[in-house]
């Protein structure tokens with residue numbers, strides 16, 4: 001037996017102003033996307049934006065439903081819309097933010113496992129690491145590749 005450690009590299013930016021231009025623009029798109037959130041149950045508004053290899057930005061927001069499992073997270077709403085409308089165009093990056101009462105949360109939210117699994121699929125299709133930005137009104141975290149968010153990911157089919 002050998003004990004091993006997984007090391008997860010990521011970047012932390014102190015504020016949106018500190019981000020490289022392309023990341024800042026995508027994060028601002030994610031912030032704008034929160035306007036499309038339909039969250040009458042949680043009142044937690046999540047916005048996401050995907051940048052495709054051709055520069056197209058596709059937004060998504062969480063959509064809730066009285067039959068709870070029928071709703072969908074912002075990240076998957078954005079990714080499925082991007083894939084459905086621009087089939088086969090590689091995903092370059094994805095930004096996510098959470099807000100409540102019209103105010104960004106002070107710390108980054110973290111995508112659920114199901115969204116990470118979906119990210120992994122599109123990253124594999126693109127055959128290059130997807131940059132993931134988790135934004136807030138405070139720090140912003142940036143990960144180069146889904147493996148950083150979901151080590152030992154299932155992608156074996």
Ligand code: THU
Nearest residue numbers: 042044046062073074110111112
């Ligand atoms: N939610 C997202 O949209 N993305 C996440 O990464 C976590 C949670 C949504 C689902 C639900 O509408 C609300 O936030 C509360 O869980």
